Amino acid sequence: MHEQLVDEMMPMFILCAVTFVLSMLLTPIYTHFAYKYKFWKKQRTTSTTGEKLSVMNKLHAKKFTRHFPTMAGIIGVTAIIIITLLFNYSKAQTLLPLAALIGGGLVGLLDDLINVRGKGKGIAGLRSGVKFTLIIGLGLALGLYFHYKLGYDLVHIPFAGDWVVGAAIVLLFAFSVVATGNAVNISDGLDGLAGGLLTISYGAFAIIAVLQGNYGIAGFCFTAVGALLAYVWFNIYPARFMMGDVGSFAFGTALGVVAMLTNSLFLLPIIGILFVIEAGSSLLQITSKELFGRKIFISAPIHHHLEAKGWPETKITMRFWVIAAIAAAVGIIMALGGGVV
Numbered sequence: 001m002h003e004q005l006v007d008e009m010m011p012m013f014i015l016c017a018v019t020f021v022l023s024m025l026l027t028p029i030y031t032h033f034a035y036k037y038k039f040w041k042k043q044r045t046t047s048t049t050g051e052k053l054s055v056m057n058k059l060h061a062k063k064f065t066r067h068f069p070t071m072a073g074i075i076g077v078t079a080i081i082i083i084t085l086l087f088n089y090s091k092a093q094t095l096l097p098l099a100a101l102i103g104g105g106l107v108g109l110l111d112d113l114i115n116v117r118g119k120g121k122g123i124a125g126l127r128s129g130v131k132f133t134l135i136i137g138l139g140l141a142l143g144l145y146f147h148y149k150l151g152y153d154l155v156h157i158p159f160a161g162d163w164v165v166g167a168a169i170v171l172l173f174a175f176s177v178v179a180t181g182n183a184v185n186i187s188d189g190l191d192g193l194a195g196g197l198l199t200i201s202y203g204a205f206a207i208i209a210v211l212q213g214n215y216g217i218a219g220f221c222f223t224a225v226g227a228l229l230a231y232v233w234f235n236i237y238p239a240r241f242m243m244g245d246v247g248s249f250a251f252g253t254a255l256g257v258v259a260m261l262t263n264s265l266f267l268l269p270i271i272g273i274l275f276v277i278e279a280g281s282s283l284l285q286i287t288s289k290e291l292f293g294r295k296i297f298i299s300a301p302i303h304h305h306l307e308a309k310g311w312p313e314t315k316i317t318m319r320f321w322v323i324a325a326i327a328a329a330v331g332i333i334m335a336l337g338g339g340v341v
Contacts, residue, residue, distance in 0.1 A: 008215050012206070012222040015083060019226030023079040027072075027234060034069035034241065039116050041070035041242060071112045072234070073247015076227030077105045083223050090216025096142055096150075097220050097257045103138040104181055104253030107131060108245030115245075125245070135181050135249065139174030142257065146173050156263040158338025176256035176265055183275035184252030186282050186301050190313050191239035193303060195232040196321045197274050198251050199225055204271045204328035205258050211341035217261055224251065237314050264331075264340055271331035274324050277302060 033039075080101060088094050107126075115125040125131075146152050147169050154164045155172060165172065188194035206221035228251070234240045243251075252275075259268040269276050278301040285300035298308040306316050335341050 005210075009210065011087075012210075012215070012219050015087060015219050016222040016226035018087070019079050019083045019223045020230050022083065023075050023227045023230030024233070026075045026079060027230065030072060030075050031069070031241070034071070035067070038067075039069045039071050039112075041068050041244070042115050042118070068239075069241040070116065070244035071109070071246050072231065072241040073105070073243035073245075073250060074109065076224075076231050076243075076247060077101060077250045079227045079230075080220075080223050083226075084220060088216060088219050088223070090219065093214060093216025093261070094220045096146060096261060097217070097254045100138070100142055100177060100257040101250045101254040103142070104135065104177075105246050105250030107134045107138065108185075108247065108249035111245040111249075131245075132178075132182070135178050135253065136174060138253065139177035139256075140170065142177060143170035143173030146170070146260065152260075154263075155265050156338075156340055157266055158334050158340060161339065172265065173257075173260050176260050176268065177253045178256075179279070180256035180259070180268065180272065180275065181249045181252035183272070183279035184255070185245060185248040187275055187278040187303075188243060188248045189301065190303050190307075190317050191237040192232055192235050193317045193320060194243065194248060195228055195235050196317065197272070197324050198255070199228040199232060200321065200324045200328050201255055201272050201275075202228065202251075202258075204331055205255070205262060205264065207332055208262050208264055208267075208335045208341060209258075211335065212262060214262060217258060220254075221258060224254070237317070262340070264335065267331045267335060267338075267340065270334065271328050272324075273327040274320050281305070 081098065084091075084094050084098050111126040111131055118125070126134075147167060153166050153169050154162045155169065156162050184194055184198065187197060202221045202224045206218045206225065209215070209218035209221060231243060231247070235242065255272070256268070259265050264271075281297060281302035282300045284296050288294060288296045297305040299305055303316050303320070307313065
């Protein structure tokens with residue numbers, strides 16, 4: 001048993017290392033084009049509800065006084081596509097997460113290109129409604145394949161057992177993809193934050209997949225970890241560039257698919273607790289302003305609130321990493337004790 005596990009794990013660690021190296025080699029190529037064609041990130045000036053983002057713009061004024069390229073997520077996405085297509089030995093298990101990575105990345109890339117090249121004022125990029133619709137369409141399309149082609153029709157509730165939901169699994173699948181994609185996108189607001197949280201989440205699901213014997217899914221997760229580690233190397237404070245929507249939507253939607261393929265949907269909010277908190281704080285802020293005309297947080301999502309309270313950017317990021325690591329450990333323990341593996 002020990003030798004079998006070693007034989008299965010070794011290729012995954014190699015995938016992780018090779019993807020890391022490839023991402024590092026692709027980074028100078030991206031950097032060349034980013035500076036040549038000026039992939040400068042435009043700072044948002046208005047919120048989803050239409051008011052001026054005075055607090056956030058003041059907090060990040062210094063960051064946007066220098067050239068700050070976006071769309072760096074395309075490095076990791078490209079590396080994962082290459083490595084998965086060339087070396088992953090279980091394409092049947094990696095088709096859906098790879099499709100989500102590409103689909104989410106394309107939606108994010110379109111948003112980033114409009115942001116970089118757009119001349120308008122206010123919210124630079126795709127309108128939130130259009131972006132949301134595209135991600136929903138992606139989630140539903142992949143969900144239909146998940147149910148009707150692969151035959152999935154149940155979800156596992158830890159410590160309670162399987163719950164057969166039939167065709168409703170398509171809606172749950174789409175919800176997982178849309179919610180995770182948007183939550184990661186919202187979390188990408190501080191140097192190193194989203195990259196670190198994603199690395200921890202993919203690492204946790206890689207362990208769960210290994211324990212289930214789903215080595216193809218585990219290989220995909222380890223590949224994502226390798227790409228994300230290379231990104232975080234350059235994105236830690238002070239960041240050289242940011243992943244942009246092409247990265248946040250690609251990695252976020254693929255993570256939602258991984259959770260569904262490992263039958264771990266109800267573990268996703270635990271392993272990705274910081275994504276839930278980040279997205280939840282934004283939702284609460286919008287709801288409170290719309291219904292009561294006042295804000296709950298100084299600025300949302302919550303990492304901006306903590307910045308406004310005087311927390312240094314690095315302290316917020318690293319403490320969020322610690323919380324994420326603890327949450328990931330709890331999620332793995334629940335997977336072991338709750339019948340997921």
